[in-house]
Amino acid sequence: MENPIPTLETERLILRAPRPEDFEPWAAFAADEEAARWIGGVQTRAGAWRVMATMAGAWLVRGFSMFSVVEKATGAWVGRVGPWQPEGWPGTEVGWGIVRGRWGRGYAPEAAEAAIDWAFHTLGWDEVIHTIEDANVNSQRVAQRLGSRILRQAVLPPPLNVPVDVWGQSRDAWMARRPR
Numbered sequence: 001m002e003n004p005i006p007t008l009e010t011e012r013l014i015l016r017a018p019r020p021e022d023f024e025p026w027a028a029f030a031a032d033e034e035a036a037r038w039i040g041g042v043q044t045r046a047g048a049w050r051v052m053a054t055m056a057g058a059w060l061v062r063g064f065s066m067f068s069v070v071e072k073a074t075g076a077w078v079g080r081v082g083p084w085q086p087e088g089w090p091g092t093e094v095g096w097g098i099v100r101g102r103w104g105r106g107y108a109p110e111a112a113e114a115a116i117d118w119a120f121h122t123l124g125w126d127e128v129i130h131t132i133e134d135a136n137v138n139s140q141r142v143a144q145r146l147g148s149r150i151l152r153q154a155v156l157p158p159p160l161n162v163p164v165d166v167w168g169q170s171r172d173a174w175m176a177r178r179p180r
Contacts (some may be wrong), residue, residue, distance in 0.1 A: 005059050006122075008067065008114045015067035015081065015111055018056045022068045025077040025099065026052050037099045038136045040160065055080065064123055066095070069111050074103065078102045081111035083119045084153035088157030090166055091129040094119055096142060103138075109145045117178075120171045131156060133176070143167040147177050 018026075026037075029035055030048035043051065058065035064083040071078045079098035085091070094115045096108040119125045125154035130148055132139045148167040156162045 004063070004155075005067075006118065007166040009072075010110050010114050010116055011076075013107060013111050013114075014070040014072060015114055016070065017059065018052055018068045020081070022077045023052060025050065027158055029079065029097070029099050030099055034160075035097065037060055038133055038139060039095075039097050044122035044132070055084075058084075058086075065121070067111070067115065069098070069107065071107075078107060079111070081108065082115040083123065083125075086160065090131060090152075090164075091168065092123075092125045092127060092155070093129045093131055095130060095137070108139075108142045110144065112146055116174060118178070120174060126171050128171075129166050130176065132167055133162060134162055138166075140167070147173065 005019075008015040016141050027045045027048040028045040030051065031045075033042050037040045055066045066080040066082040066084055068077055068080045069081050070076065078094065079102070081096040081098075082094060084093045084095045086103055094112055098107050116128050129151065130139065130143045131154065132143060138158050150168050151167045151168050152166045154164055156164060157167065
């Protein structure tokens, strides 16, 4: 069977399908209280495995999901970024989560930009959102760098039940900002 998951590349990153060897860094990321704070909180190894498997499985069920993000220079797994829309989600999201040791390098907006381009061009989305809690200033800055703004408020579906600001932009707004 042909792999339905594309590989995207940016200047410094590779966005690809989650692989079994991603589990150890994924589990460490999920166990980091600060890194996991805004993405559902700290998880056990078993919980991290379930989330990784859910995201990998969403590629088959929905045709899109988070990519594993790999740093080209080192080959290290540095996070997960990409399209995400579980049942009951408030829209077509491109989300991000980068390991704390790589914060401040611009990896989240760099990877999200590639994922947004892919979502608009390949998936045909009309809007991309980012669900961000009011106190999550770092993700708000990433959204702003991407050209997003607050569109509306929502509450994430159970079991999360978290109120969020829905940041985002239309395909037309995104395309207007992109180089020709």
